[in-house]
Amino acid sequence: MKGFFRYLHEVCSPSIVHKNIKSANILLDTELNPHLSDSGMGSFMPNADQLLNNNAGAGYGAPEVAMSGQYTIKSDVYSFGVVMLELLTGRKPFDSSRPRSEQSLVRWATPQLHDIDALAKMVDPALKGLYPVKSLSRFADVIALCVQPEPEFRPPMSEVVQALVRLVQRANMSRRTIGNEQGGSQRGDNQDTQDYMS
Numbered sequence: 751m752k753g754f755f756r757y758l759h760e761v762c763s764p765s766i767v768h769k770n771i772k773s774a775n776i777l778l779d780t781e782l783n784p785h786l787s788d789s790g791m792g793s794f795m796p797n798a799d800q801l802l803n804n805n806a807g808a809g810y811g812a813p814e815v816a817m818s819g820q821y822t823i824k825s826d827v828y829s830f831g832v833v834m835l836e837l838l839t840g841r842k843p844f845d846s847s848r849p850r851s852e853q854s855l856v857r858w859a860t861p862q863l864h865d866i867d868a869l870a871k872m873v874d875p876a877l878k879g880l881y882p883v884k885s886l887s888r889f890a891d892v893i894a895l896c897v898q899p900e901p902e903f904r905p906p907m908s909e910v911v912q913a914l915v916r917l918v919q920r921a922n923m924s925r926r927t928i929g930n931e932q933g934g935s936q937r938g939d940n941q942d943t944q945d946y947m948s
Contacts, residue, residue, distance in 0.1 A: 767821045770788050772810045799857065810829045810832050810843055811825070811828075812824070812828035816935060826907070827905065830910065832856060839873065841855050841927070843902025860897060881898035888913075889914075892913045
């Protein structure tokens with residue numbers, strides 16, 4: 751899916767802006783591969799801008815869209831940042847049932863993304879601490895770049911993709927290293943047992 755955004759924004763000429771990136775439009779297949787739906791539908795719907803602006807009120811819309819109604823590839827990056835923030839926290843982009851200071855996910859979370867103690871407290875409890883702390887911090891850094899209020903400071907989607915790929919690769923390497931260390935000690939224990947028994 752990340753590659754899809756990069757394709758729309760940086761390979762297509764002219765660039766294509768999705769305009770409606772939200773978690774409800776990201777579908778998973780049986781192997782949990784994500785697929786983006788509702789792509790380009792806005793141009794075929796009557797009153798599409800009005801519907802999309804209502805979606806912006808749901809917490810996915812970039813600040814400049816709310817002010818000008820203009821969508822750009824940078825507003826798609828912002829919306830993707832909100833989706834990643836949902837994954838991080840397990841919260842909805844806008845939740846009127848929460849205290850006023852916590853209703854807007856971006857407004858509540860952004861000041862905490864670079865504070866490791868606050869970050870650990872805002873992580874989705876369903877993750878039960880089963881994540882490397884360094885990966886959590888790096889993921890939060892990518893999110894913070896995407897949800898910046900000024901569109902010119904948001905990275906292009908290719909940079910977001912590269913950062914996430916590096917993050918996954920580092921996490922996989924760490925997992926392999928830990929697995930090898932644990933496997934090595936188990937092999938050593940088995941060898942000690944065999945030596946003892948012979």
